[in-house]
Amino acid sequence: MNSINRFFTNKLSSGQFFVFRFLFCIAVLLYLLFNWFYVTGPYGGNYNPIPLFELFKIEQWSLGVNKILYILLLGSLSFLAFGKLPRIFTALSTVLFFLFMGNYLGSMKSPNSNYVWHSHNMILYILLALNFLPVNKVKTLSFQSKEFYLWELILLKLIVCTGYFGSAYIKLKTSGLDWMDGYTLQAYFIQKHILTGNTFVLNFVDNLNLLIVISWFTILLELIFCFGLLIRKTEFYVLGMLFGFHLMILLTLEINFINSHFLPISTLFLARPILGGLKRFLKQSPSS
Amino acid sequence: MLVFISLLTVFYTPIFLEIESWPFTDWRVFNYSYHPDRVYVFSLEAESGDNKDEKFLENINFDPVTFNRFTYKAYYTKNYDQLEEYISGVLKGEEFEQYLKKRQGRLDVNFVMISVENTSPLKLKRSIIKQYEFNK
Numbered sequence: 566m567n568s569i570n571r572f573f574t575n576k577l578s579s580g581q582f583f584v585f586r587f588l589f590c591i592a593v594l595l596y597l598l599f600n601w602f603y604v605t606g607p608y609g610g611n612y613n614p615i616p617l618f619e620l621f622k623i624e625q626w627s628l629g630v631n632k633i634l635y636i637l638l639l640g641s642l643s644f645l646a647f648g649k650l651p652r653i654f655t656a657l658s659t660v661l662f663f664l665f666m667g668n669y670l671g672s673m674k675s676p677n678s679n680y681v682w683h684s685h686n687m688i689l690y691i692l693l694a695l696n697f698l699p700v701n702k703v704k705t706l707s708f709q710s711k712e713f714y715l716w717e718l719i720l721l722k723l724i725v726c727t728g729y730f731g732s733a734y735i736k737l738k739t740s741g742l743d744w745m746d747g748y749t750l751q752a753y754f755i756q757k758h759i760l761t762g763n764t765f766v767l768n769f770v771d772n773l774n775l776l777i778v779i780s781w782f783t784i785l786l787e788l789i790f791c792f793g794l795l796i797r798k799t800e801f802y803v804l805g806m807l808f809g810f811h812l813m814i815l816l817t818l819e820i821n822f823i824n825s826h827f828l829p830i831s832t833l834f835l836a837r838p839i840l841g842g843l844k845r846f847l848k849q850s851p852s853s
Numbered sequence: 854m855l856v857f858i859s860l861l862t863v864f865y866t867p868i869f870l871e872i873e874s875w876p877f878t879d880w881r882v883f884n885y886s887y888h889p890d891r892v893y894v895f896s897l898e899a900e901s902g903d904n905k906d907e908k909f910l911e912n913i914n915f916d917p918v919t920f921n922r923f924t925y926k927a928y929y930t931k932n933y934d935q936l937e938e939y940i941s942g943v944l945k946g947e948e949f950e951q952y953l954k955k956r957q958g959r960l961d962v963n964f965v966m967i968s969v970e971n972t973s974p975l976k977l978k979r980s981i982i983k984q985y986e987f988n989k
Contacts, residue, residue, distance in 0.1 A: 679874070680881065683875065685876075731880040749888070753883055756887075759894040759896075759977065
């Protein structure tokens with residue numbers, strides 16, 4: 566009982582949260598700024614509303630309105646990054662990101678399936694969770710104040726783990742251990758080679774043992790090792806493994822989760838060492 | 854504690870309920886077991902005399918992944934009318950007309966199924982399902 570009490574009452578530096586929120590918003594801002602086609606893409610032809618838009622009867626708006634949404638989203642994330650009215654701008658960023666990205670994903674959706682591409686889930690998950698965290702009222706960077714509960718950090722990390730855990734769970738539920746037989750990855754790699762001419766996958770396709778090892782590592786990383794993110798001593802090892810994992814996905818399957826997923830979630834782990842570095846820098850600077 | 858448990862429930866329950874509605878879950882990519890024997894990719898390839906253009910779709914600015922996704926489903930559900938309509942649509946586009954103008958003489962566009970003949974070393978097999986003739 567004591568350890569549960571401690572878990573819910575232990576507090577961390579508010580500065581760590583402020584740095585995380587700042588870096589997270591900047592990562593999302595940069596991601597949006599470098600992907601202008603998210604604004605214009607949905608107006609190129611094919612558009613099939615995502616199921617949630619259909620449910621709420623949200624119809625596609627004009628390109629002009631989409632541009633305004635985009636600017637509002639960038640503005641809202643900028644204000645949130647600097648801690649201005651955090652409650653209001655977190656809620657606004659969540660709603661705007663949902664509408665803006667939901668509209669874009671409609672242009673990627675097939676009319677014959679309900680499947681929606683999931684590479685931007687985690688940004689929305691984090692934004693959604695921030696709305697309910699008591700610490701999200703912090704407005705300035707403070708080195709002394711301790712308002713960041715340990716459970717809030719663990720909760721954010723557990724939310725990050727959903728992406729990996731969910732992916733492995735669905736693979737095992739759908740295919741069982743067959744997914745790790747090496748042939749599955751071999752087939753996916755060959756298919757990618759035929760479809761896009763990717764030659765990097767040819768380094769793997771004729772080595773079944775290596776493919777079995779990669780398949781098992783993928784499942785273990787997604788299902789179990791990812792929870793090493795919860796432990797301070799192992800978080801950076803796991804983060805490194807996840808970077809390697811995403812890099813391999815990019816090189817073999819040509820799916821880029823690094824910019825839309827990995828970089829924003831990394832800010833949660835980088836905030837503590839960056840805050841530490843900032844403290845040391847300020848202590849050493851002559852003016853202090 | 855209430856916020857902690859509620860949010861965990863919100864984010865983990867959709868995984869177990871396999872909810873497929875963005876932003877929740879949708880992790881079903883590359884989830885099914887597969888085998889090189891079952892790899893069948895559909896594509897359009899062009900042939901003019903001795904010249905073969907295996908990157909025909911890319912050269913008319915059409916995404917091969919989208920083409921395969923649609924034709925694969927139509928072919929295996931035996932929806933041949935829809936398949937024909939789709940391919941005709943691709944071959945009536947402006948990009949294709951420009952492609953055709955640049956080529957003299959007869960041009961065959963083949964609807965092909967690419968499968969795996971051998972994995973070590975990798976050898977692919979191309980079977981022509983239907984041929985479309987132009988500039989006869």
